[in-house]
Structures are given as structure tokens and as C-alpha cells.
Amino acid sequence: MxxxxxxxxxxxxxxxxxxxxxxxxxxxxxxxxxxxxxxxxxxxxxxxxxxxxxxxxxxxxxxxxxxxxxxxxxxxxxxxxxxxxxxxNSKAVSLKETQLSPTIDVHDKNVKLKRTLKWLESGDKVKIAVRFRGRQMAHIDIGQKILDDFVAECADYCVIEKPAKLEGRTLTAVLAPKKSKK
Known part of the structure; x- marks a missing residue:
């Protein structure tokens, strides 16, 4: 054998x-x-x-x-x-996440905005999540407005890959960095 x-x-x-x-x-x-x-x-x-x-x-x-x-x-x-x-030469694009809440204050939002813009400039995708807790589910429109304002302030640096959508108790949107023209 x-x-x-x-x-x-x-x-x-x-x-x-x-x-x-x-x-x-x-x-x-x-x-x-x-x-x-x-x-x-x-x-x-x-x-x-x-x-x-x-x-x-x-x-x-x-x-x-x-x-x-x-x-x-x-x-x-x-x-x-x-x-x-x-x-x-290949770069793995990672998905970062920024969490907001419907009761976020202006300064807190600006800090998170600055960090999100830094991620977008470095080429990472960013998932923006607005989490609703308890009775906040009755006022989804407030969270939608905060998310829309946040995305509008990021508009110069990104494109919306996935528009805002309510999934359970979380309103999410995904932003991808703009392709730079060289």
C-alpha cells in the first residue's frame, strides 16, 4: 500500500x-x-x-x-x-458611527460634527444614528430634523449613501466621502 x-x-x-x-x-x-x-x-x-x-x-x-x-x-x-x-495600495474603508439623540445640545452636536468631518476627510464612511428612548418615540420628527440638519452641515464633504430610515428605535443614515478630483 x-x-x-x-x-x-x-x-x-x-x-x-x-x-x-x-x-x-x-x-x-x-x-x-x-x-x-x-x-x-x-x-x-x-x-x-x-x-x-x-x-x-x-x-x-x-x-x-x-x-x-x-x-x-x-x-x-x-x-x-x-x-x-x-x-x-488597497485601503479598507471602515464604517465609523456617530450617535446623536433628539435632545442633543448645540455644542455637543458641533463636537460630533467636527469628528465626523475628520473621518469623512480621511476617507471613512460614517453611519449617523439618532437613538430614541422611551417617550421620545412619540416625537420622531424632532430626531429627523436633527439628522437632516447634521447631514446638511456635512454636505460639502460627503454624499448620502443611504438616506435616513427608522429601524426599530434608531433613525440611521450612511454618508460616504466625496471622491476627490485629481
């Missing part, structure tokens, strides 16, 4: 390289980017060995599969470098 070791099995994201290419016929592209033609995978492997490079399958789903003669180590390095750049 033969045991299959973990490193004998091909991984899902592993490239087809050299002896791992098991197709009968492949279309070959040389290291200068010129098409050599269609040939058996053994012949293609022999050509790659002559050039001192690797045979890498770049399009396994094509008919016939496309293989390229290249330096595989350099190719992997370039792929990892591109992936690092993509991760570095």
Missing part, C-alpha cells in the same frame, strides 16, 4: 511547471514572446531544457493549452511583487 505524502499532491493554486504539465499537445510561446507552434509536451519540455529555462503553463483551459518558456523563479517573484503592491 502506497502512502500519498502531503507534498506529492498538487496544491490548488500551484502552477503547472515542467514535468507537472501532462497535456498531450500544447501551444508553445518562447522566451521572446514569439509563437513556436503546437507540439507535444515532451518536445516543448526539451526546447525549454535547451534554452536552460522552465516550461510554464499559462493558460491551461485553452484549446490546446498555452505554455511559455520562461524563468519560473523570476515569474513567481514578479507575481508576488504584484500581489504585495495590490495589498499595499
Amino acid at each position: 502506497a502512502f500519498i505524502r502531503k507534498y506529492d499532491k498538487p496544491q490548488k493554486n500551484e502552477d503547472l511547471v515542467n514535468e507537472r504539465i501532462r497535456f498531450r499537445e500544447v501551444r508553445v510561446v518562447d522566451n521572446h514572446g514569439e509563437q513556436v507552434g503546437t507540439m507535444s509536451s515532451r518536445e516543448a519540455q526539451a526546447k525549454a531544457n535547451e534554452a536552460g529555462l522552465d516550461l510554464v503553463c499559462v493558460a491551461p483551459k485553452a484549446k490546446p493549452p498555452v505554455c511559455r518558456i520562461m524563468d519560473y523563479g523570476k515569474y513567481r517573484f514578479e507575481q508576488q511583487k504584484k500581489a504585495r503592491e495590490m495589498r499595499k
